[in-house]
Structure formats: C-alpha cells, structure tokens
Amino acid sequence: MRKLLSNCAILASGDEGFEFIEKGFLGIDGDTIDYIGGEKPIGYGEERDMSGAMLIPGLVNAHTHTPMTLLRGVGSGLPLQSWLFDTVFPIEDRLTPALIRAGSELAILEMLSTGTTSFTDMYMEPGETAEAVLASGIKANICRPVQCFDPSEPVEENFRVRESLALYDKYHNAGNGRLKVDFCVHAEYTCTAPVVKYYAALVRERGGNLHIHMSETKKEHGECMEKYGVTPAGWFAGLGAFDSRAFAAHCVWVTEEDMEIMKKYGVSAVHCPSSNMKLGSGFAPVRRMLDAGLNVALGTDGAASNNNLNMLEELHLASLIHCGYTGDPTTLKPAEALKMATVNGARLQGRGDTGQLRVGKRADIAAVSLTAPHMRPNLDPLSLLTCSAQGSDVVMTMVDGRVLYDHGKFPTLDAERIYRDVDTAVGALYK
Numbered sequence: 001m002r003k004l005l006s007n008c009a010i011l012a013s014g015d016e017g018f019e020f021i022e023k024g025f026l027g028i029d030g031d032t033i034d035y036i037g038g039e040k041p042i043g044y045g046e047e048r049d050m051s052g053a054m055l056i057p058g059l060v061n062a063h064t065h066t067p068m069t070l071l072r073g074v075g076s077g078l079p080l081q082s083w084l085f086d087t088v089f090p091i092e093d094r095l096t097p098a099l100i101r102a103g104s105e106l107a108i109l110e111m112l113s114t115g116t117t118s119f120t121d122m123y124m125e126p127g128e129t130a131e132a133v134l135a136s137g138i139k140a141n142i143c144r145p146v147q148c149f150d151p152s153e154p155v156e157e158n159f160r161v162r163e164s165l166a167l168y169d170k171y172h173n174a175g176n177g178r179l180k181v182d183f184c185v186h187a188e189y190t191c192t193a194p195v196v197k198y199y200a201a202l203v204r205e206r207g208g209n210l211h212i213h214m215s216e217t218k219k220e221h222g223e224c225m226e227k228y229g230v231t232p233a234g235w236f237a238g239l240g241a242f243d244s245r246a247f248a249a250h251c252v253w254v255t256e257e258d259m260e261i262m263k264k265y266g267v268s269a270v271h272c273p274s275s276n277m278k279l280g281s282g283f284a285p286v287r288r289m290l291d292a293g294l295n296v297a298l299g300t301d302g303a304a305s306n307n308n309l310n311m312l313e314e315l316h317l318a319s320l321i322h323c324g325y326t327g328d329p330t331t332l333k334p335a336e337a338l339k340m341a342t343v344n345g346a347r348l349q350g351r352g353d354t355g356q357l358r359v360g361k362r363a364d365i366a367a368v369s370l371t372a373p374h375m376r377p378n379l380d381p382l383s384l385l386t387c388s389a390q391g392s393d394v395v396m397t398m399v400d401g402r403v404l405y406d407h408g409k410f411p412t413l414d415a416e417r418i419y420r421d422v423d424t425a426v427g428a429l430y431k
Contacts, residue, residue, distance in 0.1 A: 001045045003028045003401065004035075008050035009370065011381055012036050013057070013343070013356035017335055020381045026055055028363045031400035036359060052371045053395055054378075056338075056385060057357050058117025058364035059311040060345025063211075063249040063270040063299030065123050067095065067103030069110065070425055071304035080217050080279045080305075088304060092124075094429055101128040102421040107309055108136045109415055112405040114310045114391030115366030117398070120270075120299070120349060122184050122211055122249075130171045133179050137404045137412045139364070141349045142171070143184035143211050148195040155198035164199075168206065178400070180209075180350060185241060187213040188224050188232045193239055200240040209350055210241055214248035217281045221253040233258035233267075242267055247348045249299060250275075251289065252282045259285075259292040268295040268348040271340065273317040274308075275301035286322055287331050297345035298337075310391040315341045319386040334382040367396035 005028070010021040027035030027044055035041050068088075075087035100123070111119055118139035121129055126142045133140040144164040155161075164183055172181040183203040185191050203210050214232045215221045224232045233254060236242055242265035251269040254262070262269065271284050289296050298318055300309045319337040323329045346355030354362040370378055374388050397405035404412055 004044035009054035057342040061119040062297035062345040065302030066107035068302030070103040104129040115394040117364040143182040145186040210246040215253040216250035275305040334386040363401040
C-alpha cells in the first residue's frame, strides 16, 4: 500500500545538499520514497498527519558494540587499555548467548527510539544480534571480530576466523538485505600479523567489507610503530587488509601519510566523539580527513565507553568539538556533520539506496518533534537538528516504510519482555 506522510517539515536531499521544505508531503510506495514536495499528491491509500514534526534521514550508527548495553558505565574514569583489559574483558568472559541477545535487544530499543535506522556492530556471538535484528525490522551490518593472542597459533586453527566465515555464509543479506555481514579484525594490538594476512585473503576472495579499530589511542599508535616500524594503517595495508573494502573506527591519531593510505585504498573512517572524549583518547582530525577526500561516518561506540547509543548526541558533539579545539567555528559545518551521521554511514555499510530523503531511496526515516521549547523557533533547520535536538525528540522511526518506533511504542518488539530479560542478565553478570 502507498502511504503519505503529510503536513510535516522535511529535510530532503538535493543535488546541492540539504533542501528544507517547511510544510510538505512525503510519499512511500512499499519500501521506497516516491514523492517529496510541497503540494499534496493523490493516489495514496494511507495518510498520516505528521504536523509538528520534521522528517530527517534515518541515522546510521557506523560503529558500536550493541551487547555492551549490559556494561553501561562500567570502568568509567579509566584509560582505554586499563578499561578494556582490566574491567571489560573479565565481565565479557561471563557473557552467554542469552545475555548477549538481551543486550542487543535493549540496544535496538534505544537506537530506534532515538532515530537510528541502521547500525554497524562488532561483537562475539553475533548470531544472537542477527536474530534480534531480523525480528525487529532494523537494518544492521554485523561481524564476528577476529583476534589472536598466541603468536604460535597456526592461522588455520583460529576459531574466530571460522566463526566469522560461518556467520557470513548463514546471514549475509538476510531479511531481504536488511542484515549484512561484514568481516572484522578487532585491532592491531589484539591480533597477529600471520592471522591478519591469512584472514585478509579470505575476505578478499569473498568481496567482503572489513571492520577494524585503528589508531584509537596514542599508546596504540606509538607501540605499533615501535614493534613494526609502521603505523597501524601501514601495518594493515601491508598485510592486505585494505585490498578489500574497509573502514576503521576512531582514527584519532592517524597521520597525513595514514590518510594518504586510506585514500589510496578507499578506507572509510568512523568518528566516535563521545567515546574518544570519555576515554581520553583525543580528537580525531575530522576536518583533515574530509579535506583528504575520505568518507567519514559517525558512531557511538559501545555503551560502556559512551553510556548511550544516541546518534543525535554524537551529531551534536561532532558539530561542536572540532570548532572548539581548533578555535575555528567554521571547522565542521552542520550539513557536513549530518552527512556523516546519514549518507556517509550508509555508504560505508554498502547501502547506496538509503541515507537520504530523496525519491528512489529507501524509506528509512526519523521524525523529530518541533514542539518542545528548545526546538522553537526553527530559523535554521540544520543548526536546530545538530545543536538543539535531543534523542527524546524523536517521535517516529521507520525502516523500509515500516514504522518500528512510534511515540514510545515498539510495534515489532516486546519492550517489557526485553526489560525483564535485561534485569535477569544484569543479575547474572553482577551478582
């Protein structure tokens, strides 16, 4: 059935950037946008009045660890290495598939309620997250991270590599393409060169998309240079990891030479401002990466290093912090930040059919209320969205033309059951 969203503000995408329609109409045919304009069209069987709301492209969370909602706030105040090895890893060792499913479902509730329509996830037992994605209706790129802590381990015996390949074979493009499976090397400091080289060849054979952490901290970046004589970007490139499509989370300490490597191989970067500030990792050189021609997306990272999965907050921070630390208010414009949170993330995921409100694109849409005091007056829609809007202002989230969040309700999910499962999970982890 064709649907019409009526009487709403629309932040549409045009050839020259974003175009604002103050009072418009957006038509949907099945899963695809087929009309955007200021005149009411005819021929739609279902109409929904969206007065008081602004339609925006669904947000794309390009790097997160969804089950870590169960670790929300754990290890606050610690630098990354201590936080990860001394606090997070011991708790994760107690996670079971059922607990991971509960954490993933909680994350999906949180993301849908704050306007995220697609996310990119890196975690163990990813089949649990896959099933949660398929049941909910959201879109996701998931992966099983490959690690190796034993230099003597034969590459063919790495069970994480086997699990990664099995995940791809079982779930890639499931749910009519809503679920995609990426490949993943956790990081340089958690893997050995032989395993990365072996795995990179397998990814290349499958035409895969490789997800990594890279140059997140000064310590990681510097120790890689001490061990191998090259930066993490140079290390990954030398092992063939960038011969496939690839994207790197964080990139806080990348050099100009690293950016040249990333540009050469088409490696995207994912900026995670909240996580990088909370863990004291620093400020990614986003302006320089954009000027170098890199595709830069936005991500929340996990809830343990951020405390929430609210992409509107990441959008807000990304639009401000670079202006602050450079002393230049023109460093990152609102339109650039919004592209990072939408179409750039979709591009990184290999989803060229979404990330924009445009005829012919998928109907992946968030509706933001304009009725709250902090959302009035709407004199500059892009600035309002990036600097004023809160996650709680999202009133509807739609994926492929299907409403998945609607004024506090989740039509495809049993939120109360999920909350009970989370309470049980927390009791099991922290008793």
